[in-house]
Amino acid sequence: MNKEFVRVSEKLGEAFTLPSWMYTDPEVLKIEKQEIFTKTWQYVGHISQLRKPGDYFTTEVGDRPIILTHSQDGEIRAFYNVCTHRAAKLVEGEGNKAVFSCPYHAWTFRTDGSLLRAPNMSGSENFDYQDFCLKTIQLEIVHSFIFVNLDLEAPSMTLQFPNLFKHVEKYDLSKLRRVRVKETICRSNWKVGIDNYLECDHCSIVHKTLVSKLDMTQYEMEMHEYYSYQGTPLKGKTADFGLGEGGRYYWLYPNTWFSFDPGPANLSIHQSIPIDHKTTKYVYTTFFMHDEMTKEEQELLAMDDLVRKEDLDICEIVQKGLETGAYSQGRFSLTENLVHQFQLLLQRDLENVLPFPAIDPTTPR
Ligand code: FES
Ligand SMILES: [Fe+2]
Numbered sequence: 001m002n003k004e005f006v007r008v009s010e011k012l013g014e015a016f017t018l019p020s021w022m023y024t025d026p027e028v029l030k031i032e033k034q035e036i037f038t039k040t041w042q043y044v045g046h047i048s049q050l051r052k053p054g055d056y057f058t059t060e061v062g063d064r065p066i067i068l069t070h071s072q073d074g075e076i077r078a079f080y081n082v083c084t085h086r087a088a089k090l091v092e093g094e095g096n097k098a099v100f101s102c103p104y105h106a107w108t109f110r111t112d113g114s115l116l117r118a119p120n121m122s123g124s125e126n127f128d129y130q131d132f133c134l135k136t137i138q139l140e141i142v143h144s145f146i147f148v149n150l151d152l153e154a155p156s157m158t159l160q161f162p163n164l165f166k167h168v169e170k171y172d173l174s175k176l177r178r179v180r181v182k183e184t185i186c187r188s189n190w191k192v193g194i195d196n197y198l199e200c201d202h203c204s205i206v207h208k209t210l211v212s213k214l215d216m217t218q219y220e221m222e223m224h225e226y227y228s229y230q231g232t233p234l235k236g237k238t239a240d241f242g243l244g245e246g247g248r249y250y251w252l253y254p255n256t257w258f259s260f261d262p263g264p265a266n267l268s269i270h271q272s273i274p275i276d277h278k279t280t281k282y283v284y285t286t287f288f289m290h291d292e293m294t295k296e297e298q299e300l301l302a303m304d305d306l307v308r309k310e311d312l313d314i315c316e317i318v319q320k321g322l323e324t325g326a327y328s329q330g331r332f333s334l335t336e337n338l339v340h341q342f343q344l345l346l347q348r349d350l351e352n353v354l355p356f357p358a359i360d361p362t363t364p365r
Contacts, residue, residue, distance in 0.1 A: 176289065198339040214246065
């Protein structure tokens, strides 16, 4: 790591951006996974994936395998997908099961995580089934969207994201139907994509087709401690525009955003999941108001795909620049205030484990 750099100053007008090694050093990603991805709220799925008791699906958060279940008592729960006998992966994929039976020695768990049978344990001493339940993960459902946090001590989503979706919640977001999940790989560090999403200085240059429909003179940005909002109406609409009458974009620290795009009523949840320090998987989950897609909805998806490609292409170009060794740190414009907020949060979460200089520079370099 090249440690010749200045920390991100609290004061936007004088702040330098994060140093390039934050985007190019594989050690940084290892630390981020430990310090950020296992301690923050991560979107894992939609309530429609767990309609009936016994319904379950599996996924990964912070590289840990997890199971989401609709238990027989009606509760939605999250567990590590790790058998408490000798740590085999308990279940794959998704479906409906009355119990989860481990493929290794057939320990069997109820859908509430409690241990029902441990066939090879007869005769063992001091073996209490209660001590071997599946390990629970903190879970919250926000407007039918399921989030988990691997940190059992993490503050609730309501505390961390107060008044989230305030512009759109009057539209009953639980009516949205999950119609498509699409994954794309981008050859850039996960933070390049977040930085890109959190400013619209590039919109009129990179997203000409999208911007031609929007009234950019009404573009709004709102900063909250752990999330931010950007939005603007279609031309001819006002600031209180309805679903689809403009773009409303919410970013949740660190790597999730909810995009309500212009067009038929819709939502697209974007997650950027680091694969390695210079490769990121983007998962896009699209919701419309009904299961069968209309022509307008298909057109919207095509527009979304175009905008995402424009963003991913520029992110890959930026990553190459970061890796040249010819760049160490840049400066924020005053309209990059949300990127600055993200980088300050990240610096704060990592400063006990990464070598950030202790003092804000008054005269940088
Ligand atoms: S590891 Fe699951 S039953 Fe042995
Ligand atoms: Fe963009």
